[in-house]
Amino acid sequence: MSLEQLSADLDGIPADRLNDVQGLTGLLLAAANAAGLNPASPPAVKVGPRGVGAVLLCHGGHVLLHAVPDAGVCFVDVAGVGGVHAQRGLDVVTRRLGARQIRIDNRRRGPHTQPTTTSEGA
Numbered sequence: 001m002s003l004e005q006l007s008a009d010l011d012g013i014p015a016d017r018l019n020d021v022q023g024l025t026g027l028l029l030a031a032a033n034a035a036g037l038n039p040a041s042p043p044a045v046k047v048g049p050r051g052v053g054a055v056l057l058c059h060g061g062h063v064l065l066h067a068v069p070d071a072g073v074c075f076v077d078v079a080g081v082g083g084v085h086a087q088r089g090l091d092v093v094t095r096r097l098g099a100r101q102i103r104i105d106n107r108r109r110g111p112h113t114q115p116t117t118t119s120e121g122a
Contacts, residue, residue, distance in 0.1 A: 003081050004079065005077065005107045006107075009103045010074040025054075027096050029043060030092050040058050041057050053066055062079055074097060
């Protein structure tokens with residue numbers, strides 16, 4: 001089984017969208033749903049002196065955002081095991097936030113080959 005991880009840097013986002021705690025909460029849930037992830041806990045969105053952090057832990061994955069509203073930038077990470085559709089989750093995020101620039105890094109993590117079993121003779 002492998003883990004699909006899709007990370008993206010988003011630029012050109014209006015600050016009000018990145019400061020909207022309720023909007024970001026709904027965004028995390030919508031992105032997880034689109035990706036085929038099932039939430040394991042409620043979304044958490046925290047606004048602090050260095051920006052906004054938002055995370056939704058899911059069974060077998062997550063959706064997370066780190067944003068600096070005044071700069072209009074946001075880092076997004078959608079990851080999951082099995083039949084997760086991380087791109088669909090990212091599409092929801094970019095569409096709702098209205099990002100003008102997107103840089104994506106897509107990775108598959110996990111074993112590349114099946115483990116082999118060996119037995120020792122007596």
